[in-house]
Amino acid sequence: MDDRPYIAQRPRRADGQRNYDAILAAARKAFEASGSDASLEEIASQAGVAIGTLYRHFPTRAALVEATTRDGLENLVAQAGRLASERDPLDALTGWMSEAVVHFSTFRGLVGILTRSMYDEGTPSHAMCAAMHRSGADLLRAAQTAGDVRADLTPGELFDLLSGVAWVREQTVSRGDASARLLRLALEGITTRES
Amino acid sequence: MDDRPYIAQRPRRADGQRNYDAILAAARKAFEASGSDASLEEIASQAGVAIGTLYRHFPTRAALVEATTRDGLENLVAQAGRLASERDPLDALTGWMSEAVVHFSTFRGLVGILTRSMYDEGTPSHAMCAAMHRSGADLLRAAQTAGDVRADLTPGELFDLLSGVAWVREQTVSRGDASARLLRLALEGITTRES
């Protein structure tokens, strides 16, 4: 019995499930509008639920953020596999990086939470972040083996780069998004040959 | 009378001045310890002053942040002139950039405030940010004229780069500062020749 695979225990009762979903939807909207520090009481109210119910489903703000972004990040990990098999190593890496930047900056404050999770086990997003780390590292290693990316770049540095660019995007996305250009610049510092 | 040059009106009365300084010192300590969102009431209390007094001198949190960082940033602008006359253009630019990164990440949250100020007149730090922008742009132009930096890089992009690196430093400075390496990578994407 109870064979959930360690990943998530969603509510079982019908009303619980309904509320869980409503809260999640409200949270998505709120985070997108006001960043990761949107008011939780406002979210609960928008979901038509008392504040206690929100806390029942998501004991901490980080848990709620994790839930709202899980799908996107899962998708990102899946993309890594797809790209690796469909494109040449450098293309796969750069394509994945630009997707990663977009996902990391879904709303204001997310990159910060993700980078903290990356190194802090015990945070809700840690598992997902570790998975992403592996995906990125794989793509990086392939591109390095192919001789397209400098051999001395570590996965950690790759993520520093990604999160830096994502943070800039987070800030600038309102006034003309400059992240694509920024990422291209970063890539030039990383690749071994000119395009 | 009252010939202050538009830059700052410091309190005139002796007790006012004393409190102003005490608040500033407490704020520096608090920001460094807890980031830019440290409790203002705690700062006031540490300065031995009522909360109203803090608000009298610094009507907004941004104003307080600006005051605590003004010296450092003024110094940064001064450095730009010095470097420009003492070193070759590329050296001057790279040297200045690494100093800028350090200043931008004096405490958690600062880069965000500065980038917002950069484009939002009406914020307390805007004047200082604009001055920095000019300094950086001058150094950049010189390096570009010398053929050391790609000609298509705009000052705006330079600052995106700087703030991205500074943000990463802000996050990682506790567990081994990786910003020097990151900045070097960024520079390789920017310069026209290998070192």
Next chain:
DNA sequence: CATTCAAACTGAGGGTTCCTCAGGTTGTCA
């Protein structure tokens, strides 16, 4: 159905921080 009870929900309430403002204090100038 009726019963049962764990799961789920509610919202009052104590704590923190923000910021304002009416009223009291004090430095300074004449």
Next chain:
DNA sequence: TGACAACCTGAGGAACCCTCAGTTTGAATG
């Protein structure tokens, strides 16, 4: 030694956080 502008104080309303005692309800069971 006034006189007054500058300065200071801290109570208090508002927003948000999070907890928990008490209540409701979905669904399993007889």
